[in-house]
Amino acid sequence: MTAVVELQGVTRSFGKGHTEVVALQPIDLDVGAGEFVAIMGPSGSGKTTLLSLVGGLDRPTGGRVVVVGTDVGALDGRGLALLRRRTVGYVFQDLNLLPGLTAIENVSLPLELDGRPLRQARAAAAEVLAAVGLADFADRFPDDLSGGEQQRVAIARALVGDRKILLADEPTGALDSITGESVMRLLRRHCDDGGTVILVTHDAAHAAWADRVVFLRDGRIVDETRASGRAA
C-alpha cells in the first residue's frame, strides 16, 4: 500500500520556555491510499492538532508532514491553498457552510476559487452532490437543510475537484445515530473507491467504520487496532 499521508517524527508545541505546552510528541504515522483511519483520544490528546497539520492549516514545530509526496511544512501560503483545493478536503466540526450560498454554490466554490470556469465548476458540483444523495437539494440554502443533509453538503464540498484525501473532525457531532451512520457509510464508500479518510472522533461506533483506529493520549500514539479483515 502506498502511503499518501506520512507523519515523520512530527511535533507541535505552543509557547516557549516554562509556559511551553506540548500538543504532539514525536508522532510517526503512515496512511495509505484507500485506507480509512480513525483517530481517538480524550480531549486535549492532540487529535485536532494532528488533523490540522495534515490539512496544512497548521505547521509542525518539528518533523515532516508529507502529503502525496509533498512536504507540507515547506509550502508557502499559495502552495498550501493549492494543496487544500486540489488534494485535501476538510470537513470541520461546525461544517462552515456559507449561509448565503445554496448547496451547489457551496460545493462549487472551491473549484471557482481554483479558477475553473463557472459552468464546469457547477457541473462537477452537481455530480458530487448526486453522489452524496442530494441531487434534489442543490438549490436549497443550508438553513433549509437538515443536520444530516448539511453534513453531506460539507462532505461534497470537501470531495469536489476529485480530491482523494478527506479529513473530518467530529463530523457527526450533533446527528442522531442513524443519520450519523449514513455519513459513515459515505466515508466508507470513498475509501472503498480508492480514496483516503482520516476521521477524528470520540465516538467509538463511528470509529469502528475505519480500517484502523489509532489511539492518542497526551500527544502520543499509545495503541492502534490491528489491521484485520479489511472489507476489500
Added chain:
Amino acid sequence: MSFRYGLLALLSEAPRHGYQLKTDFEDRTGGSWAINIGQVYTTLQRLERDGLVEEADSDGDRHDYRITAAGREQLTDWFAAPVVPEGPPRDELTIKVLLAVAANDVDVTDILQRQRTASIEQLQAYTRRKAQAHPEKDMAFLLMLDALIFRTEAEIRWLDASEARIRHLARTKEGDNR
C-alpha cells in the same frame, strides 16, 4: 429469558410444527440464538401441560401446534412487562478493573487501553457485518448487530469514564503533594 415466549410469539401468528418453530425462531432472532429440535419439543410439551398451547388438526404424522387463549394472555403480559436487569454487574471486565484499581503494582491505564483496543476491534467486526447487511431483508440481523454495537459502545464509554476518573484523582493527589 425463557425460550417459551419465543414459541408463544410465533404461535400467536399462526399454527406451526416443531421444525418450523426452530427455523422461524432462529430467523427472527437474527441468528443470535441457535435452538436444537429436542429443546423445541420439550418446551412445547411443557406449554401444552400448562394449557398455553394445544395440538391443532394433525396432517398425517406432522403435529401442528396453536396458541390457546391462556397462552395469548401470558404472551401479552410478557411483551408488556419491561425487562429489569438482575442485580449489580458481575462481569469479568468490571471486576478486573475494580481489583486493578486497588492493586499496587498494576498499571490500570494500560489495562483500560488494552481493553479499549480489543473492544473497538470487536466493534469493527460488527460494523463490517452491518455494512454488508441488506437494510430490509436482514432487519432482525441488523437490530441484533445494533444491540451488540450499543452494548460494546457502552463498555467503551465506561472505560473512558474510568480512565478520566483515575487521571483526575492522580492530578488531585499530585496537587496535594506540592
